[in-house]
Amino acid sequence: MANTNSTTITNPEIICPPQVNETAIATLLKTPLGATMDLFQVLESCQQHVDALIENDNNTECMALCGRLLAGLEVLKYALKAPLPAHLIERLTVDVAEPDNYRGALSTDSETLREYCVALTILLLQRQQSSEQEEHITGLLFELVNVLVEDLKTPRFVRTEGGLAMISGEAVPAIH
Template sequence: MANTNTITTHPSETACPQSVIESAITTLIKTPLGATHDLFQVLDACQHYVDALIENDDSTECMALCGRLLAAFEVLKVALKAPLPTHLIERLTVDVAEPDNYRGALSTDSETLREYCVALTLLLLQRQQSAEQEEHITGLLFELVNVLVEDLKTPRFVRTEGGLTMISGEAVPGIH
C-alpha cells in the first residue's frame, strides 16, 4: 500500500498524454486511402505517414505506419499513371514561367523515386538493421518522400495564347 507522501503516479495520470498520441497515430492508420483520392491527396497521406514515422519510437506503431506508407505508395503508383484532374492541372499551372525555379533536386523520375521509397519502407518492415541504421533509413525515407512530394506539386504548365504548354516549352497534347 502506498504512503500518502509517495511520488508515484496513478496509472490514469500517466496514460492521458500517451492516449492523445496513440489516438493521433490510430486515426492516421485508420484513415482510408484508395483509388478515389487524387494525386495530391495521396502525396499528403504519404507525407503524414512518414512525418509520424520519423517522430515515433514505438516499434509496433512504426510497423503499422510502414504498412500504411507501403499501401499509400501502391495507390501513388496508380495515381501517377492516371490523367490529372482539372483542379490539379490548375494548381500546377502558372501564368509566367521561370524554368530554372522549377527544377527538382534529383534528376530521377517520379516513378523511380517512388520505387526507392518502397524499397526503404520494405527494408524498415524487415527489421533486420540496427537501431542506428533504422534511424538513418527512416531519415532517408523522410527526405525522399519530401523530395517526391515537392517535385510532384511543383508547377509544370504555363498559360500561353495557344493554350497550356509545359514550362520547359513543350506542347501539352494529353495532360497526365
C-alpha cells in the first residue's frame, strides 16, 4: 500500500474494485432456508434450486446449488412430518373430487421420492461421473423434484357434508 512519501504508483482498479451485480444464482444461494418455512415454501425453494441447476454449466455454482438443494430436501423431510397449516389445507381441498385426475406419475410415496432426490443430489456432489452421465443425472433429478412438487401440491381433500375427506374416499380423523 502506498503512502504519501512513497514512489509506488497505485492503480485505482486494485484499490477500488468495481461493484459486481449479484447474479440470480448468488441471490438464490443467499435466500434463507429453514424450519419456519411451510411445505409449499420448501417445495418452491427446492424447485428453484433444481431449475437453476439444470440451466447451469459453472461447476462451482452447480456444487453450491446441489448443496442448497440437499439442504432444502433435508428441510423437506421435516416439513413432510409436520402438521399442515390451515392455509395449505385450504389450497389442497376441492369441492368436487374426480379421483382419477389426482393420480401421481409414480406410485411411490413422497418420502421415498424425496430420498431418491437426495441420493441423486449426493451423487452429483461426489463428482465421480462423466459429464454426459452428470447431465443425465441432473435431468433425472430435475424431473423427480418436479414430480415430487406436483404430487405434493395436488389436491388431497374434498369437502363433504361431514367435513373434510380424502379424495380417495377415506375419512380424515386428524389432518396432517
